[in-house]
Amino acid sequence: MSIKKLDQAALDRWVDGLIERKKVVGAAQRGDHFSFGELTSASELRLDYDMSILPPKKYFLPPTEDLISFRRDGGFESIFEEDPMVLLGVHPYDMFAISQLDTLFSEDNDDIHYRKRREAITIVASDVQTASEDVFAGCMGTATIDHGFDILLTKIGDQYLVDIRTEKGQAITMGFGEMPDATDDDLDQRERLWAENQKVLRKHELRPAVGYLPKLLGESYDHPIWEEKAELCFSCGSCNLVCPTCYCFDVQDELNWDVTSGHRYRIWDGCMLANFAIVAGDHNFRAAKSERFRHRYFRKGKYIPEKIGQTGCVGCGRCVSACVAKIANPVEIYNRIAEGKE
Amino acid sequence: MSTATVAQMDLAQKDIYLPDLATVTKVASMTEMEMFLEFTLDSGQELGHEPGQFVEVSIPGIGEAPISVSSSPTQKGMFQLVVRNAGNVTNAMHQLQPGDKVGIRGPFGTCFPVEEAMKGKDILFICGGIGLVPVRSAIDYVLSNRSQYGDVTILFGAKSPAERLFTDEIEVWKARDDASFYETVDRADETWKGNVGVITRLIPPLKFDPLNTICLVCGPPVMYKYVVLELWWKRVPNESIYVSLERRMKCGVGKCGHCQINGLYACQDGPVFKFADIIEVPEAL
Numbered sequence: 001m002s003i004k005k006l007d008q009a010a011l012d013r014w015v016d017g018l019i020e021r022k023k024v025v026g027a028a029q030r031g032d033h034f035s036f037g038e039l040t041s042a043s044e045l046r047l048d049y050d051m052s053i054l055p056p057k058k059y060f061l062p063p064t065e066d067l068i069s070f071r072r073d074g075g076f077e078s079i080f081e082e083d084p085m086v087l088l089g090v091h092p093y094d095m096f097a098i099s100q101l102d103t104l105f106s107e108d109n110d111d112i113h114y115r116k117r118r119e120a121i122t123i124v125a126s127d128v129q130t131a132s133e134d135v136f137a138g139c140m141g142t143a144t145i146d147h148g149f150d151i152l153l154t155k156i157g158d159q160y161l162v163d164i165r166t167e168k169g170q171a172i173t174m175g176f177g178e179m180p181d182a183t184d185d186d187l188d189q190r191e192r193l194w195a196e197n198q199k200v201l202r203k204h205e206l207r208p209a210v211g212y213l214p215k216l217l218g219e220s221y222d223h224p225i226w227e228e229k230a231e232l233c234f235s236c237g238s239c240n241l242v243c244p245t246c247y248c249f250d251v252q253d254e255l256n257w258d259v260t261s262g263h264r265y266r267i268w269d270g271c272m273l274a275n276f277a278i279v280a281g282d283h284n285f286r287a288a289k290s291e292r293f294r295h296r297y298f299r300k301g302k303y304i305p306e307k308i309g310q311t312g313c314v315g316c317g318r319c320v321s322a323c324v325a326k327i328a329n330p331v332e333i334y335n336r337i338a339e340g341k342e
Numbered sequence: 343m344s345t346a347t348v349a350q351m352d353l354a355q356k357d358i359y360l361p362d363l364a365t366v367t368k369v370a371s372m373t374e375m376e377m378f379l380e381f382t383l384d385s386g387q388e389l390g391h392e393p394g395q396f397v398e399v400s401i402p403g404i405g406e407a408p409i410s411v412s413s414s415p416t417q418k419g420m421f422q423l424v425v426r427n428a429g430n431v432t433n434a435m436h437q438l439q440p441g442d443k444v445g446i447r448g449p450f451g452t453c454f455p456v457e458e459a460m461k462g463k464d465i466l467f468i469c470g471g472i473g474l475v476p477v478r479s480a481i482d483y484v485l486s487n488r489s490q491y492g493d494v495t496i497l498f499g500a501k502s503p504a505e506r507l508f509t510d511e512i513e514v515w516k517a518r519d520d521a522s523f524y525e526t527v528d529r530a531d532e533t534w535k536g537n538v539g540v541i542t543r544l545i546p547p548l549k550f551d552p553l554n555t556i557c558l559v560c561g562p563p564v565m566y567k568y569v570v571l572e573l574w575w576k577r578v579p580n581e582s583i584y585v586s587l588e589r590r591m592k593c594g595v596g597k598c599g600h601c602q603i604n605g606l607y608a609c610q611d612g613p614v615f616k617f618a619d620i621i622e623v624p625e626a627l
Contacts, residue, residue, distance in 0.1 A: 057520075067359045070400070070402040073443065075363070078359075108595070112356075203588070247595070247599070248600070249599075253403050264400075269600070276600065279590045280407070280428035281428045283588075299602075
């Protein structure tokens with residue numbers, strides 16, 4: 001729609017103005033780390049953050065989310081919990097992940113709990129200013145992004161380019177004074193920054209081409225690496241917990257104190273947890289740690305791509321950092337199974 | 343957080359997690375572990391299932407569980423489930439009485455190919471234990487449309503005489519002259535006069551045309567490969583073998599991930615699979 005330009009002070013005024021009118025969530029410092037949370041002032045926003053502990057997925061698929069209310073004597077009603085907000089500072093790889101969830105939750109059977117939440121959120125993406133320790137988005141084609149967001153912010157020198165792409169984006173930029181247009185030179189600089197980010201966001205170097213992963217995994221089902229790595233796995237699910245594309249959930253009922261009414265909610269689950277594939281009678285269809293470990297990498301690198309044509313890993317590197325046993329680096333695993341096949 | 347409970351649903355925005363109400367119309371204990379339940383939907387509609395599909399049954403406050411529909415869609419105005427008391431929801435279902443309300447979502451998943459591959463063919467049903475429950479929907483369908491199928495053979499294996507299901511119907515099947523029924527128990531007791539041994543032993547003595555027979559197989563996970571092996575000795579092609587697989591279909595709509603069998607979803611790509619389609623899916627059997 002249009003690309004504008006703001007300096008830091010104008011950006012802060014815009015964010016403070018938004019905070020007065022709407023719920024605004026953004027990346028802020030928490031101790032030694034960064035996380036997404038509700039902002040009370042533009043000064044809290046840290047667009048130079050390297051990585052948030054949890055991905056912004058938590059606003060689209062909350063850790064727990066009510067789906068249905070019920071009465072024990074019969075009667076079910078949908079519960080929708082839209083939470084309108086402006087989400088500030090989503091990095092490109094996380095934006096790719098959100099777009100992937102959009103596809104997965106809408107295709108085949110449209111999940112309107114997800115969709116209503118999604119539609120109520122305006123996403124202001126932000127190009128990465130500081131590379132995190134384990135990011136490898138550059139290898140996954142997710143270091144920069146061209147779609148899915150409502151607005152994209154890119155820092156060029158001491159200015160921010162504000163690339164407004166949707167009506168929703170337009171709506172939150174109105175009423176904040178005249179913003180000057182970006183110049184051709186600004187756009188050239190943005191192109192150079194994108195090229196640079198493709199190179200910089202590669203703390204781990206994936207050797208096989210991303211498009212080759214499904215075939216590579218197909219030939220590696222019995223590779224020794226699954227046993228080797230899983231031997232050290234605690235089945236803690238940390239890799240699932242921090243992953244921007246993991247979306248498996250369990251569904252539970254909770255009765256209210258009156259013992260006649262209650263609600264049904266979904267709660268994040270993880271395929272690395274020991275009981276994930278247990279059925280009644282205690283038969284566990286993925287009882288071995290190595291089977292669960294393999295399943296996760298197959299899902300990211302084969303099953304999801306074969307289902308929707310997008311790789312299920314966006315290269316954020318959160319699992320690499322979060323894994324207690326230091327076995328979860330997808331790049332290390334995919335490189336290893338590619339050995340001798342390049 | 344602004345929370346809005348929307349009572350009036352926009353029909354264009356169907357909530358895939360919202361159950362419909364159903365009322366229990368009949369209950370009967372089948373064995374120590376298995377309860378027979380009959381339901382009607384409060385909407386007055388038919389369930390609209392095909393043989394082999396499943397529903398998600400909600401017991402408010404306890405939860406939801408995937409349960410195979412045991413009745414044939416040729417039986418109108420109701421549907422039947424048989425549940426083993428094996429978890430929280432099924433335990434609660436064992437307490438149900440006529441008039442009680444439950445939630446139903448579905449039907450979900452693939453069905454036995456009663457209208458396609460099975461038409462005009464000889465049919466061999468192979469059911470181990472509660473594997474008879476989903477297959478019964480296809481048995482009844484075939485027997486209700488008897489002229490459209492060739493020879494019909496039903497094999498049933500139970501762990502013990504006390505664990506045999508649908509014993510009244512078994513007598514009816516046995517008495518029919520247009521179907522053959524053979525059964526065995528793993529462990530006999532003093533009352534048992536029939537075959538003793540695992541279900542696979544019933545297959546070698548059968549005489550059938552392997553190229554004109556469709557086999558439907560359902561039983562405990564351990565059973566499948568041994569049954570398939572016996573069918574291979576009979577030269578039955580993989581294209582003619584259909585299996586119904588159990589997984590934890592938590593959502594039933596391909597989202598929650600629990601029922602995944604490698605890249606397949608048991609709730610959408612299954613629970614009924616053609617064996618030829620899953621022979622290279624290592625997590626399947």
